[in-house]
Structures are given as structure tokens and as C-alpha cells.
Amino acid sequence: SQKAQARAPRSRLQLSLASLLRGAMHQQQQQSEDGTSVGGITWAVLCAVLKIASLVLVGVKLEHQGVLDGGKRKAMSALAMEVCLPCLLFSSVLPDANVRLLLEGWELLLWPLLYSVVGALAGLVSCIVVGAPSQHWGSAAACAAFPNVNGFPVSIIRALGSALPRSPDGFSAMTFLAIIQLTDGMVKYTIGPMVFRRDLRAVKRAMLRRGEEHEGDMPLGASLRSIGSAHLTPQVSDLSDTYRRTNSPPGVGVVHGDAHISPPEQHHSRPGHHASHHTDITEFGLTPMQYKSVQPEWSRMDSGKLVFSSEPVDMDGQHAELHKPLLLSLDEQDAPKGLAEVVDQAAIRLRKLSKSSREFIREFFPPQVTAVILALAIGMGPAWFKKMLVDPDLAATGIQPPLGWVFGTTKQLGGGFVPLQMISLGGRMLNVVGPSGPLAAKGAAGPRGRGRLLRIGAAVGVARMLIAPLCLYVIASFINRTWLHGRPLAFWGPAMIVAAMPTANNMSTMADLIGSGRSISAASTAMQLVMSPVVLAVTLTALLAGAKYHLVSEAG
Numbered sequence: 001s002q003k004a005q006a007r008a009p010r011s012r013l014q015l016s017l018a019s020l021l022r023g024a025m026h027q028q029q030q031q032s033e034d035g036t037s038v039g040g041i042t043w044a045v046l047c048a049v050l051k052i053a054s055l056v057l058v059g060v061k062l063e064h065q066g067v068l069d070g071g072k073r074k075a076m077s078a079l080a081m082e083v084c085l086p087c088l089l090f091s092s093v094l095p096d097a098n099v100r101l102l103l104e105g106w107e108l109l110l111w112p113l114l115y116s117v118v119g120a121l122a123g124l125v126s127c128i129v130v131g132a133p134s135q136h137w138g139s140a141a142a143c144a145a146f147p148n149v150n151g152f153p154v155s156i157i158r159a160l161g162s163a164l165p166r167s168p169d170g171f172s173a174m175t176f177l178a179i180i181q182l183t184d185g186m187v188k189y190t191i192g193p194m195v196f197r198r199d200l201r202a203v204k205r206a207m208l209r210r211g212e213e214h215e216g217d218m219p220l221g222a223s224l225r226s227i228g229s230a231h232l233t234p235q236v237s238d239l240s241d242t243y244r245r246t247n248s249p250p251g252v253g254v255v256h257g258d259a260h261i262s263p264p265e266q267h268h269s270r271p272g273h274h275a276s277h278h279t280d281i282t283e284f285g286l287t288p289m290q291y292k293s294v295q296p297e298w299s300r301m302d303s304g305k306l307v308f309s310s311e312p313v314d315m316d317g318q319h320a321e322l323h324k325p326l327l328l329s330l331d332e333q334d335a336p337k338g339l340a341e342v343v344d345q346a347a348i349r350l351r352k353l354s355k356s357s358r359e360f361i362r363e364f365f366p367p368q369v370t371a372v373i374l375a376l377a378i379g380m381g382p383a384w385f386k387k388m389l390v391d392p393d394l395a396a397t398g399i400q401p402p403l404g405w406v407f408g409t410t411k412q413l414g415g416g417f418v419p420l421q422m423i424s425l426g427g428r429m430l431n432v433v434g435p436s437g438p439l440a441a442k443g444a445a446g447p448r449g450r451g452r453l454l455r456i457g458a459a460v461g462v463a464r465m466l467i468a469p470l471c472l473y474v475i476a477s478f479i480n481r482t483w484l485h486g487r488p489l490a491f492w493g494p495a496m497i498v499a500a501m502p503t504a505n506n507m508s509t510m511a512d513l514i515g516s517g518r519s520i521s522a523a524s525t526a527m528q529l530v531m532s533p534v535v536l537a538v539t540l541t542a543l544l545a546g547a548k549y550h551l552v553s554e555a556g
Helices: 002-034 038-064 070-096 099-129 134-145 151-163 173-209 234-244 288-292 339-364 367-379 383-389 392-396 404-414 417-432 446-484 489-499 506-514 518-551
Strands: 254-256 259-261
Touching: 038 151, 038 417, 038 518, 070 173, 070 367, 070 404, 070 417, 099 134, 099 173, 099 367, 099 446, 099 489, 134 173, 134 446, 134 506, 134 518, 151 173, 151 417, 151 489, 151 518, 173 339, 173 367, 173 489, 173 506, 288 506, 288 518, 367 383, 383 404, 417 518, 446 489, 446 518, 489 518, 506 518
Parallel strands: none
Antiparallel strands: 254 259
16 A cells, blocks of 8 residues: 555656646647747748758759759750649649639739839848949849749748648638739849849940940840940959950950950951850959859740740750840841832831740740639639639549549649759759859959959848848838738748749849849859758748738738
């Protein structure tokens, strides 16, 4: 009996501890399932980042072993962006598509305009703080203004899974992200070129102030004309002399402010014609191989070539000469002498206008945007037609709708986007951080040029991934209190995820197209890609936790 009395308190203590442990485990399980705790959000974000990093490392390994190369990466990226991503967005949006979706999430159509303005201001202020020359402000602002809205956000939302629960009306986070993507391209490809061209105009104004000649207005998409040696500033003359002392081959030019400057002994360009030197280097000493290494193999400029065309596609991995959208200049000709020549020239102008219009539409409405619009149109159209593609009630009985195989195919193809895109990115990352990347310690600009480039690139990275997300969160909190009055995490989650993303890779392509900011866009993008795993693990945790506890309504 004494032993039984001694064991009784011990048994009660064990039962109490076991009860407390079961209660804590049950509470933790509930919190983990709906992601309501900060710990649950942190773990979900960390797992999502690790999943993406693992796929990227697969690409790095394959590139290192020689399995991947430029052509194979381009094929993977083209398949991911042109086929898998549109299928993923279509299959995600179609089941949720109805009028209530736009009523609940139409405000996200304005989000790209807001984050582009905030990002541009953050990039401008950051570059002023670090003492960046004024001729680089436009490039820095453009790179800080536009985050990645396709590869990283889609991958992160897919990896987060149930940590971003559906809204009370049943809409998923991927569906709200698709709404943001609808207007991102429209804002990016209208504001972006204007901001990049600001630096070209700054160089042009500086030339006018110094009493130097210029060769007329620059059409949309054009670079500065070649500048003769008589018009070189002392800084550029020194750089040009330094470059010529490195046994450069004839015809190699230097790019000042990323505008083409030809060595005087090789300057033969005629007025009104653009200089085009594939071996030009930038003011910061980057070669085309270096500043092109961060450009996506399949960019927005290539959109539609697989889906909307049946012509053969060049997959050799080389960067083709970029076209200039809306550039309608004609070859120099004598004035027409007769009615036939007038008609011929009018027909040429109409053909060029038609081609530019098609390119304009193709770039503003790429396959992924077209897929979202199509899904919304079907969802808000006749209910019987949508049920021919997807009918949850019929599927619950084990019967597929008549066109269910179409929806099933798109869903299967959509599942391949994340691995294809991230493995392709991993293969490119090996080149970005290698000796042929924009961060390599070499170049005709010397150590000072590289030091200035890294300083500006770091300022852009801080603005894009730290300052802009913080400012956008504050603005979102204000808008939530005064206007939206609380929205679900499925609404705010994609908005905050996009706000924290690194610079879109196709900004480097845009810089190359415009002829301004090649070095800054390449270096800043490379630095952000390298630091993304660590930075995103912190910023996404803070933003999603803040959105959960301060932006989401009690009903969400």
C-alpha cells in the first residue's frame, strides 16, 4: 500500500504532463494546418524556398556536367513559359472564374502600377544615397520598379500550398496572382522603356550643354548614335584609350552610359544610322557575354513564337538581334517620283505598321495573359459550357465531363512549369556567377568601374527586395484600413509575394533593346538572384505574417 501511495503522485504528474503535451501538439497541429502561427508561416516559407533552391541546384549540377547548354536551356524555358505556365494559370483560374472573383479581387489590377511607382522611387533614392551619377538614375529606377511576377511567385505559391488558404468564397492564391499578371506586362512595357530612355536623354542633354552635336531624335527602341572621338568626354576618352591599349581588335567599341561609342579610328557610321557592334563593352567594362548572361533564354520579346506561330524557332541558345517594336522608320530613299512609287511606299508603311502592331499585341498579351483572359471569359460565360470542361459535382461521382480531358491535360502540363523553369534558371545561374557573368572581376573599366557597378547594383537590390516591400506593406496597411477593410490571405498573400521578388530578368532584355542600363540591370539582377534564398526567407516570412495578423479580415 505504501508503494501504491508513492506511485500515485507520480502517476498524476505523468498524466498531467501527457495531457499538456497532447494539448500542445494538438494546438501546434491546428496552427500548422492553417498556417496561422508565425512559426507555421516561417516553416512554410522556409520549406518553399528550400524546394525552389533544390530545383535550382539540379540545374546548376546539370550545367556543370555539360548536360545543359544554351540551346537546351532555351528549349526548357520556352516550354515552361509558352506551354506549362499558361496551362497552369488556365487550370488554376477556370474552376474559380466567375463574376465574384472580379468583385473580390479587381483592386489587384492596380497593384502593378503601385509597386512600379514605389519601386522606382526607392531605386532612385537608394542610388542618390550611394552617390550614383545622375545618368544612371533611370536604369536603377527601372530595375527596382519591376519585380518577377512569373517564375518565382508561381513557384513560391505552389510550394506554400495550404499555408495560403483559399478565400471564404473559394478563390485560390494562384487565381489572385493571375489577376496581378494581367496588368503587369501593360505597365512594365509602357513605363519601363520610358524610364530606361531617361538616361539616354540625360546623355543627350549633357552633350547639348557642352555644345556638342547630336544626330536628331531617337526613335522608340533605338540606342544613341555613334559618337566621334572629338565629342568624347575626358572620362570616356580615358576609358576608350585604356580599352585600345588592351590589343582590342579593329571595330570594337566602348559603350558610355551603355550608349555606343566607337574608337575614332574605326568610326565610319553615317548620320541617322545606329552603331551595332556585337563586341562593344559598357562603361563599366562588361562585355556582351557578361551583361547578356542574366537575360532569360525565352523572354517576353519571344512570347507567342511557339503558341501563336507555326514557323521554325531558333533554339541554338544564341541571343538573336533584338527587334525594335513600333519603330517605323523607312530606309533612306529619294522622294517618290510618281503615283506608283507613292503607292509602293504607302504599302511598305502599312506592312511595317501591321507587323509592329502584331508585335505590340503579342508582347502585351503573351500566352500566359491570354490563358487567364480565356479562363475568365469561360468562367463568366454560360454555365453549361464551363461544366463541359470542369464540373466538380460530376467528377465527385467518378464521371468526367465531355471536355474534361482538355482541362486534365492543361492541369498536367501546368504541373511541369516549376521544375522546368527552376532547372533552367539553375543552369543559367552557373554562368551568372561565373567568370563570364556580370559580377566577374575583370573588364576594361578596371577596379573602379567594377566597384561603382557593384555599389549601384547593391543599391538597386536593397531598394527592390527590402525598401520597396516595406513601403508597399505600409501602403497596403493604409489602403486596407481606409478602403478595403480587410481581405483574405489569398488576396494579400500574392500581392506581398510579388512585392518582395527580385528584379524581373527580362528587364535586362529591355535594357539591351533600349540601349541603356545594360550593366546596371545585369549586375543588380545577378546580385539579387544570388541573395534571393536568404533574403526571401526573411522578407516573405515577415510580409506574410504581417498580412495574416494585420491585413486579413477576421472572416478570412
